[in-house]
Amino acid sequence: xxxxxxxxVIFSVFLAISLIASVLLQRGVDQLRTGATxxxxxxxxxxxxxxxxxxxxxxxxxxxxxxxxxxYYGNKHHDGARRFDLLAPLLEITTALDPQLLVAYEYGAxxxxxxxxxxxxxxxxxxxxxxxxxxxNPNAWQLYYNAGFIHYMELKDYAGAxxxxxxxxxVPNAHPFLAILAGKMAEHAGDRQMARMMWGTSYQTTxxxxxxxxxxxxxxxxxxxxxxxxxxxxxxxxxQQTGRFPSSFxxxxxxxxxxxxxxxxxxxxxKLMPDGSVDLRTPDDFPFIEKGMPAGYEPPVSPKILPxx
Amino acid sequence: xxxxxxxxxxxxxxxxxWRKRPKHALRPLDLKVEEGEIFGFLGPNGAxxxxxxxxxxxxxxxTAGSARILGMAVDDPRxxxxxxxxxxxxxxxxxxxxxELLEYYGQLSGVExxxxxxxxxEVLQRVGxxxxxxxxxxxxxxxxxxxxxxxxxxxxxxxxxxFDEPMSGLDPMGRxxxxxxxxxxxxxxxxxxxxxHILSDAEALCDRVGIIHQGxxxxxxxVADLTSSVHGKVEVVxxxxxxPASLRALGAECHVTRDTVRAMLSEANQDxxxxxxxxERLRLVSVTPVRTSLExxxxxxxxxANATVGVGAKA
Amino acid sequence: MNSRIAxxxxxxxxxxxxxxxxxxxxxxxxxMSAAAVVVGQISIDIERLVVINLGLTAVSLFGxxxxxxxxxxxxxxxxxxxxLYTVLSRPVRRWEFxxxxxxxxxxTLAVNTFFMAIGVFVALLYVSxxxxxxxxxxxxxxxxxILQFLIITALTLFFSSFSSPLLSAVxxxxxxVIGSFAExxxxxxxxTQGTTRWLATGAAYLVPNFSALNIITSxxxxxxxxxxxxxxxxxxxxxxxxxxxxxxxxxFERRNLK
Numbered sequence: 001x002x003x004x005x006x007x008x009v010i011f012s013v014f015l016a017i018s019l020i021a022s023v024l025l026q027r028g029v030d031q032l033r034t035g036a037t038x039x040x041x042x043x044x045x046x047x048x049x050x051x052x053x054x055x056x057x058x059x060x061x062x063x064x065x066x067x068x069x070x071x072y073y074g075n076k077h078h079d080g081a082r083r084f085d086l087l088a089p090l091l092e093i094t095t096a097l098d099p100q101l102l103v104a105y106e107y108g109a110x111x112x113x114x115x116x117x118x119x120x121x122x123x124x125x126x127x128x129x130x131x132x133x134x135x136x137n138p139n140a141w142q143l144y145y146n147a148g149f150i151h152y153m154e155l156k157d158y159a160g161a162x163x164x165x166x167x168x169x170x171v172p173n174a175h176p177f178l179a180i181l182a183g184k185m186a187e188h189a190g191d192r193q194m195a196r197m198m199w200g201t202s203y204q205t206t207x208x209x210x211x212x213x214x215x216x217x218x219x220x221x222x223x224x225x226x227x228x229x230x231x232x233x234x235x236x237x238x239x240q241q242t243g244r245f246p247s248s249f250x251x252x253x254x255x256x257x258x259x260x261x262x263x264x265x266x267x268x269x270x271k272l273m274p275d276g277s278v279d280l281r282t283p284d285d286f287p288f289i290e291k292g293m294p295a296g297y298e299p300p301v302s303p304k305i306l307p308x309x
Numbered sequence: 310x311x312x313x314x315x316x317x318x319x320x321x322x323x324x325x326x327w328r329k330r331p332k333h334a335l336r337p338l339d340l341k342v343e344e345g346e347i348f349g350f351l352g353p354n355g356a357x358x359x360x361x362x363x364x365x366x367x368x369x370x371x372t373a374g375s376a377r378i379l380g381m382a383v384d385d386p387r388x389x390x391x392x393x394x395x396x397x398x399x400x401x402x403x404x405x406x407x408x409e410l411l412e413y414y415g416q417l418s419g420v421e422x423x424x425x426x427x428x429x430x431e432v433l434q435r436v437g438x439x440x441x442x443x444x445x446x447x448x449x450x451x452x453x454x455x456x457x458x459x460x461x462x463x464x465x466x467x468x469x470x471x472f473d474e475p476m477s478g479l480d481p482m483g484r485x486x487x488x489x490x491x492x493x494x495x496x497x498x499x500x501x502x503x504x505x506h507i508l509s510d511a512e513a514l515c516d517r518v519g520i521i522h523q524g525x526x527x528x529x530x531x532v533a534d535l536t537s538s539v540h541g542k543v544e545v546v547x548x549x550x551x552x553p554a555s556l557r558a559l560g561a562e563c564h565v566t567r568d569t570v571r572a573m574l575s576e577a578n579q580d581x582x583x584x585x586x587x588x589e590r591l592r593l594v595s596v597t598p599v600r601t602s603l604e605x606x607x608x609x610x611x612x613x614a615n616a617t618v619g620v621g622a623k624a
Numbered sequence: 625m626n627s628r629i630a631x632x633x634x635x636x637x638x639x640x641x642x643x644x645x646x647x648x649x650x651x652x653x654x655x656m657s658a659a660a661v662v663v664g665q666i667s668i669d670i671e672r673l674v675v676i677n678l679g680l681t682a683v684s685l686f687g688x689x690x691x692x693x694x695x696x697x698x699x700x701x702x703x704x705x706x707x708l709y710t711v712l713s714r715p716v717r718r719w720e721f722x723x724x725x726x727x728x729x730x731x732t733l734a735v736n737t738f739f740m741a742i743g744v745f746v747a748l749l750y751v752s753x754x755x756x757x758x759x760x761x762x763x764x765x766x767x768x769x770i771l772q773f774l775i776i777t778a779l780t781l782f783f784s785s786f787s788s789p790l791l792s793a794v795x796x797x798x799x800x801v802i803g804s805f806a807e808x809x810x811x812x813x814x815x816t817q818g819t820t821r822w823l824a825t826g827a828a829y830l831v832p833n834f835s836a837l838n839i840i841t842s843x844x845x846x847x848x849x850x851x852x853x854x855x856x857x858x859x860x861x862x863x864x865x866x867x868x869x870x871x872x873x874x875x876f877e878r879r880n881l882k
Binding site: 363368387417 | 631642643705706708715717
């Protein structure tokens with residue numbers, strides 16, 4: 001039996017070696033081909049043709065493209081990319097294959113429309129995506145919301161936003177905020193309260209963790225902006241009254257202008273600067289802020305979005 | 310050196326899905342076949358003959374024990390170059406012609422290219438298929454396939470040949486031819502090991518036989534020994550229907566058919582019986598010593614296992 | 625040893641030919657001719673695209689089907705029909721038998737693909753009236769398709785060595801589909817956690833990576849292929865094929881034939 005044993009030994013060794021080799025080689029191939037599969041979406045000039053070719057398995061294919069889209073955005077965002085060329089085709093193909101995949105349209109509003117590094121910076125294409133979704137799902141209020149959102153946030157087209165929200169409000173079972181947003185748009189367009197309302201709606205209504213985390217980050221930023229504005233107004237008043245800026249928040253407290261040490265949305269106290277400005281201690285934790293940044297502060301290339309609560 | 314040496318070869322299958330019950334296809338077998346012998350492996354269907362052959366060919370693996378052919382292990386390619394095997398009801402690649410199959414097998418058996426053509430033709434002639442070399446095997450009858458099977462088994466001039474039920478599917482003419490061929494193989498000095506349940510063939514051909522039943526070897530011995538006239542009786546046949554009283558007095562058992570009488574009596578009374586017939590002017594037809602037939606031995610060995618286990622492991 | 629493997633391989637090839645497998649080439653030729661003629665009427669530029677896409681996809685699919693349908697019978701049919709008995713009683717080692725069968729089927733597929741390649745190039749010539757550098761990339765794509773065939777043949781052989789023809793076909797076809805999404809599978813795996821992640825990643829690496837070997841789309845758009853990728857893919861296909869064959873040998877060595 002020994003020759004049979006030899007055969008067993010030799011071939012087992014070969015098997016083990018080739019197994020290890022195949023894993024290593026695959027890793028090598030992956031390096032060479034990063035994104036190659038994804039780039040092929042650029043060649044799919046007709047998503048409709050793809051849908052026909054998928055022979056009825058379009059749902060599965062849509063899921064695959066959707067997952068690719070999520071990964072693509074996540075990886076790019078993580079690397080601080082400024083271009084997200086493939087996001088639009090990926091989302092368009094996903095929705096062509098499965099027009100009812102609502103979360104894809106949500107991504108369109110939250111990650112396709114905004115400017116880099118947070119998004120692909122393609123608001124018009126995102127609008128087109130939402131319109132496509134609306135044509136296929138006329139009773140999905142979320143899509144009108146998305147469209148209005150893009151009009152407001154990226155295109156600064158407040159009239160267009162109001163129109164979209166109004167259309168959405170008429171859909172049965174629409175979220176009550178749509179009517180409110182439509183109504184308030186006329187007077188409050190552009191102010192912080194509006195933005196807060198919209199991000200709050202996004203935060204509450206989405207089921208996707210990435211979208212929710214993004215909305216939370218925006219809400220925190222709005223909070224910081226408001227806090228800093230208020231605090232700097234207080235220090236300015238103090239300066240007017242006493243001729244100098246306060247050196248600490250307790251002085252403001254003593255002057256009856258403040259109650260307790262002001263804290264940022266993550267619980268850290270604000271820093272009072274000698275020139276009366278108020279800064280965050282950890283500005284890196286707050287992407288999207290417009291105020292509260294220390295002098296000479298450069299926001300990081302890839303904004304850090306904390307996992308949502 | 311023994312041509313085939315089997316030591317404690319055993320094969321047990323476990324059948325059943327949940328509680329595995331063992332099925333003893335072959336209980337520990339000890340057997341030795343010398344070179345130049347024709348050995349017949351007898352037994353009813355399902356006795357374990359094919360299992361034994363498959364174990365010897367390395368098609369299945371034993372649960373215990375070992376076997377050596379020409380002194381070499383069962384999986385040794387050097388040994389396999391010197392043996393030939395005909396399985397029961399053989400199948401061959403039916404998209405090949407007979408000649409192509411034999412050429413292919415010749416290649417695998419290491420027959421040199423120069424000799425192959427000759428050998429193939431020679432062996433086709435020998436098994437009685439001289440003209441069908443170019444016909445596809447899918448068109449062959451069962452008998453023809455059997456002959457091809459024999460052809461591929463002897464093509465490379467092996468020293469030991471294993472046949473599993475070589476007569477199956479053959480008409481009486483074919484069986485005669487195969488018997489002659491096997492006898493011829495022995496004359497050429499080859500060892501032949503074949504299994505069968507047809508006793509007359511075994512009796513005619515074999516030097517030694519082994520009887521296997523329910524996976525167990527029940528008896529082994531030389532045919533001559535086993536069929537010697539142990540009873541010491543003779544059968545006397547004469548014409549007519551009368552049984553003389555004198556013969557009855559000798560203790561003859563008589564059996565009358567139309568115009569002959571067959572009587573069995575002991576060998577010692579043979580001369581007295583002939584004398585009696587002569588006196589009665591009855592026409593003697595034949596006097597034949599009665600031998601134990603192989604059939605008797607066979608049937609006896611097939612009895613439940615508390616019967617004798619073996620006349621002896623060696624001839 | 626080598627001559628026996630060669631003999632088994634050539635006999636396997638002969639069996640495939642006599643099984644009229646090569647008749648698929650006629651169907652393929654008809655398909656390509658029809659496509660070329662039809663497409664020749666449409667606007668320029670897209671004809672090359674269609675011919676390459678259609679041609680290479682057809683080569684790939686036809687070959688896969690042949691590989692699986694012949695592959696599943698390589699071992700299991702021989703065991704069922706007991707043609708194996710008289711082969712294994714000869715000085716043929718069991719592993720030589722497996723390796724010989726592999727080369728026989730691989731050879732059949734290579735020959736088949738060669739003829740199909742001619743068909744694709746003829747159709748390409750017809751629609752674009754001259755060869756371009758693209759033709760070189762098409763050859764690379766064909767080479768990768770042949771690598772895919774090697775892998776699927778070895779896998780089908782592996783399954784054939786221990787399971788029935790039907791199950792072997794199901795397994796092999798499933799691995800073909802899953803393998804075409806191997807890169808996505810690794811992506812999925814990286815999104816899971818804990819034990820699931822280990823298992824998913826393991827499975828993702830074990831599955832044959834057909835997605836890396838499928839460059840039909842990029843070749844149709846005249847995208848170049850890096851030489852390094854060719855090297856890596858060749859090595860990978862070789863290694864994976866060897867792995868599957870080793871598996872087949874190890875299973876077959878210990879198998880009791882009925």
